[in-house]
Structures are given as structure tokens and as C-alpha cells.
Amino acid sequence: MSEMSIEPNSEQVNAEDFIGGPQVVTITGRKRGTTKQPVFFELAEFPGRTYRPGKTMRRLMVAAWGPNPEAYTGRQMRLYADPEVRFGKSKVGGIRISHMSHIDKAVDPILAVARGKRAQFIVQPLATTPAVNAAQAAKWIDSAESMDKLQRVWQRIQQEGLANDPGLIEAKNERKAWLSTPTAEEPTQEK
Structure with missing residues (x-):
């Protein structure tokens, strides 16, 4: 039933x-x-x-x-x-x-x-816990394909209360620098 x-x-x-x-x-x-x-x-x-x-x-x-x-x-x-x-x-x-x-x-x-x-x-x-963790947020940053998308991702990270995480700040700055490079290409992963 x-x-x-x-x-x-x-x-x-x-x-x-x-x-x-x-x-x-x-x-x-x-x-x-x-x-x-x-x-x-x-x-x-x-x-x-x-x-x-x-x-x-x-x-x-x-x-x-x-x-x-x-x-x-x-x-x-x-x-x-x-x-x-x-x-x-x-x-x-x-x-x-x-x-x-x-x-x-x-x-x-x-x-x-x-x-x-x-x-x-x-x-x-109301005590809140972030709905996402720093590892998930780092994946969002890495997947941003434009400055506009990176900005939207960062706004979401701010809403989740993770914007002061030093690792995420560094990841954002690195992605921003990569997206600012005129011939930005994804780095290849060596196996």
C-alpha cells in the first residue's frame, strides 16, 4: 500500500x-x-x-x-x-x-x-551548512568556459558562503588568468 x-x-x-x-x-x-x-x-x-x-x-x-x-x-x-x-x-x-x-x-x-x-x-x-563543499565549487570554477560563466559561478559560491576559502580564491584567479589569455587552451593531462 x-x-x-x-x-x-x-x-x-x-x-x-x-x-x-x-x-x-x-x-x-x-x-x-x-x-x-x-x-x-x-x-x-x-x-x-x-x-x-x-x-x-x-x-x-x-x-x-x-x-x-x-x-x-x-x-x-x-x-x-x-x-x-x-x-x-x-x-x-x-x-x-x-x-x-x-x-x-x-x-x-x-x-x-x-x-x-x-x-x-x-x-x-538559523545555522546553515553550505549546500556544496569546496571540492564541488572548485569543479565549477574549472568548468567555466568564459569570464561571464566564471562570474556567475563565483556569485553562486558567494551565496553558498564559500567565497573566503583560500583554495577557491586561488582557483578563481588562475581560471581568470587562463580565460584572459588570448589563445587559451585546456591544459592536457599526462597519463
Whole structure:
């Protein structure tokens, strides 16, 4: 017998997705949203579905990470279902953020939750481990066939938090020098 599916049929991530408990998610991109929800975030853990934070969670993200959603790619959050979230006067449940990567200490802004009502939200730092290691990143550098590709590879390495690795810095500089050579040819490997 196969497992029973409880996944909702939806284009967005819903509070029901977190019935089993909180989950760490990784932002992989963003899409233009609607007037009420201007940014939709693509998540590695939910392919084909987007996280569409409400206004309070968007304000929380800005308080922690700043106002530029383009910078959020590669960052992580721990999301959970909060049954106390209201829409108007009704408790409908919703998604809240408990932890975020790329913050040094807890962030605790007081945000509007309803007309005339404010509440404090506390987000703790989320310890992250690089999704890739230095050996994998070095292979990316070696495979860059142009300066443009090398630049994109380096941006990804920065997002992974590996840009201070001395070996990767050296590999990047060597590849850059090789790509800058007018007649750059791949070195042959002796057997």
C-alpha cells in the first residue's frame, strides 16, 4: 500500500504543508506577484510551488534581510504553521517564520498584525551548512568556459558562503588568468 498523500493541490505553499512540523526551506528565486502579495519566492523544497508571504512576514523579512528581495536567493528560513493567524476576524491559520539564515542575532521587530494591533515577532538565527563543499565549487570554477560563466559561478559560491576559502580564491584567479589569455587552451593531462 502506498503512503497517503496529504499534499494540497495548489500553486503555492500553504500552512497545511507544515502540519508535520516546521521545515527549513531554501529560496532559489523569486517571481513577480500580485498587488497584495508583490513577491512570490521559489523554494528548493517545493518545486513548482511558491511561498507567498503575507504583509507581516514580508515586513519581518525586510527587518532581518533588508528591502532587496533579489538578495534573498540562497538564504534559508524555518517555516511553520501557526493556527492563530487571522484573516479579518477569523482564525484561518498561516505560515510564520521562526528562524532565518544570514542574521547574527535574534531579530525582534514589533509589527502590525491587524488594524490598530501590533505584536512582537522574534526570529532566531538559523545555522546553515553550505549546500556544496569546496571540492564541488572548485569543479565549477574549472568548468567555466568564459569570464561571464566564471562570474556567475563565483556569485553562486558567494551565496553558498564559500567565497573566503583560500583554495577557491586561488582557483578563481588562475581560471581568470587562463580565460584572459588570448589563445587559451585546456591544459592536457599526462597519463
